[in-house]
Amino acid sequence: GWAGEGPGASGKNRRVCHAAARLEMGSLWEEFNRLGTEMIVTKAGRRMFPTFQVKLSGLDPLADYVLLMDFVPLDDKRYRWRWGCWGGGGRILAVLSPPPRRYAFHSSSWLAAGRADPAAPGRVHFHPDSPAKGAQWMRQIVSFDKLKLTNNLLDDNGHIILNSMHRYQPRFHVVFVDPRRDSERFAHQNFKSFSFPETQFMAVTAYQNHRITQLKIASNPFAKGFRDGDPEP
Amino acid sequence: GWAGEGPGASGKNRRVCHAAARLEMGSLWEEFNRLGTEMIVTKAGRRMFPTFQVKLSGLDPLADYVLLMDFVPLDDKRYRWRWGCWGGGGRILAVLSPPPRRYAFHSSSWLAAGRADPAAPGRVHFHPDSPAKGAQWMRQIVSFDKLKLTNNLLDDNGHIILNSMHRYQPRFHVVFVDPRRDSERFAHQNFKSFSFPETQFMAVTAYQNHRITQLKIASNPFAKGFRDGDPEP
DNA sequence: CCCTTTTCACCTAGGTGGTAAGAT
DNA sequence: ATCTTACCACCTAGGTGAAAAGGG
Numbered sequence: 001g002w003a004g005e006g007p008g009a010s011g012k013n014r015r016v017c018h019a020a021a022r023l024e025m026g027s028l029w030e031e032f033n034r035l036g037t038e039m040i041v042t043k044a045g046r047r048m049f050p051t052f053q054v055k056l057s058g059l060d061p062l063a064d065y066v067l068l069m070d071f072v073p074l075d076d077k078r079y080r081w082r083w084g085c086w087g088g089g090g091r092i093l094a095v096l097s098p099p100p101r102r103y104a105f106h107s108s109s110w111l112a113a114g115r116a117d118p119a120a121p122g123r124v125h126f127h128p129d130s131p132a133k134g135a136q137w138m139r140q141i142v143s144f145d146k147l148k149l150t151n152n153l154l155d156d157n158g159h160i161i162l163n164s165m166h167r168y169q170p171r172f173h174v175v176f177v178d179p180r181r182d183s184e185r186f187a188h189q190n191f192k193s194f195s196f197p198e199t200q201f202m203a204v205t206a207y208q209n210h211r212i213t214q215l216k217i218a219s220n221p222f223a224k225g226f227r228d229g230d231p232e233p
Numbered sequence: 234g235w236a237g238e239g240p241g242a243s244g245k246n247r248r249v250c251h252a253a254a255r256l257e258m259g260s261l262w263e264e265f266n267r268l269g270t271e272m273i274v275t276k277a278g279r280r281m282f283p284t285f286q287v288k289l290s291g292l293d294p295l296a297d298y299v300l301l302m303d304f305v306p307l308d309d310k311r312y313r314w315r316w317g318c319w320g321g322g323g324r325i326l327a328v329l330s331p332p333p334r335r336y337a338f339h340s341s342s343w344l345a346a347g348r349a350d351p352a353a354p355g356r357v358h359f360h361p362d363s364p365a366k367g368a369q370w371m372r373q374i375v376s377f378d379k380l381k382l383t384n385n386l387l388d389d390n391g392h393i394i395l396n397s398m399h400r401y402q403p404r405f406h407v408v409f410v411d412p413r414r415d416s417e418r419f420a421h422q423n424f425k426s427f428s429f430p431e432t433q434f435m436a437v438t439a440y441q442n443h444r445i446t447q448l449k450i451a452s453n454p455f456a457k458g459f460r461d462g463d464p465e466p
Numbered sequence: 467c468c469c470t471t472t473t474c475a476c477c478t479a480g481g482t483g484g485t486a487a488g489a490t
Numbered sequence: 491a492t493c494t495t496a497c498c499a500c501c502t503a504g505g506t507g508a509a510a511a512g513g514g
Contacts, residue, residue, distance in 0.1 A: 280481070440483080450483070
């Protein structure tokens with residue numbers, strides 16, 4: 001779908017006011033979102049899957065733009081995954097017959113569990129092709145496949161730092177590179193932001209929802225080694 | 234070594250007149266050059282090995298620069314590889330005992346064989362990080378490892394087009410991005426070029442000199458599969 | 467108990483020269 | 491005879507989730 005810009009869309013520079021962004025792989029994002037998207041964060045940094053990709057239009061072909069992303073906490077809560085159990089008795093049955101531990105999906109879910117941890121350093125990821133002309137950005141799909149998520153507060157690889165077990169909304173920004181001398185004074189007019197609700201996710205260090213795991217395995221080419229069933233195009 | 238700029242170094246913009254470039258892996262380049270460097274060209278495009286890499290200095294840290302390479306024919310000749318043979322009789326012996334065909338190195342060499350073919354379209358390879366600030370370019374070694382050579386005159390991948398069996402001199406250019414309105418008028422002052430004689434090579438579709446092949450295998454990590462002997466650090 | 471870290475087999479993606487067949 | 495092409499095994503480089511170990 002097409003994301004509307006936030007409040008205050010008026011008063012924008014004409015180089016950005018007509019900018020539009022269409023999320024690519026929208027149906028895949030929606031499929032994940034229906035289950036509750038989870039994104040792995042690691043110390044070394046982990047890519048997102050699905051990858052955040054957009055098709056741009058409405059830019060000035062001859063003007064320079066910088067494209068970037070950041071991640072906004074969706075609330076100030078910390079979450080925990082609540083496993084549901086088979087049969088009655090729950091805990092007692094699990095203790096009496098330990099492995100194999102079998103859990104039910106339908107009764108498992110995320111529960112708010114207190115206030116958010118202190119916010120991680122608010123970093124930003126510049127698309128590595130930045131800056132580039134509007135024509136170049138609009139020529140083909142813009143892919144943020146170099147972006148990596150980490151839970152390491154001391155990360156010095158320039159990755160996006162997130163708190164595990166917290167929810168986030170990816171946000172995409174188009175910034176017009178203003179050649180005017182005192183362009184700082186117009187900074188607030190020179191960018192336009194896009195948020196696609198279907199891309200929100202829970203940051204985790206290990207997947208909790210098995211259906212998310214299975215959908216990742218089914219749709220991410222790098223996880224092909226874990227597919228067992230027949231090939232599906 | 235440090236390559237001097239060509240004639241007419243005077244009258245340059247001050248943003249480039251102090252620019253200097255040091256060739257990286259100089260001893261490897263010289264080792265190849267002593268044997269007569271050959272570079273494979275293919276229809277799909279082939280990387281150079283060694284990779285052309287330079288360390289820059291003398292740029293204005295705050296100014297924007299574009300870095301690029303092109304390839305200059307070293308002469309207007311076409312070459313052929315002349316095999317030397319073992320023992321007396323040469324051709325007769327080879328006919329009588331076909332495989333294994335054994336050739337001598339010491340008597341094999343490149344011979345001029347007529348005038349050059351029509352020059353291929355003169356293309357240029359922009360370093361993909363261009364444009365960037367002088368500080369960014371000087372921060373670390375600049376590597377042209379994305380550059381590919383092709384013999385396909387109709388190539389539409391933007392690769393460098395060369396004639397096989399012809400000799401070339403790689404050339405490196407530092408271009409100051411002039412923000413002035415009529416910057417075209419100063420174009421000739423805003424760049425500085427570097428040629429390292431030890432990087433010249435013969436374009437080939439298959440290696441001719443076995444000693445070049447062996448040095449490629451010994452020094453290119455991607456050819457490790459063809460090494461037989463002991464590991465050498 | 468719950469979450470994080472480490473290591474691993476198994477992939478994708480793409481850079482090597484060898485080899486044999488093809489082209490001129 | 492000489493050069494070119496297509497395909498191949500074998501690498502590098504790095505992205506996957508599983509599993510087991512580690513930590514509070």
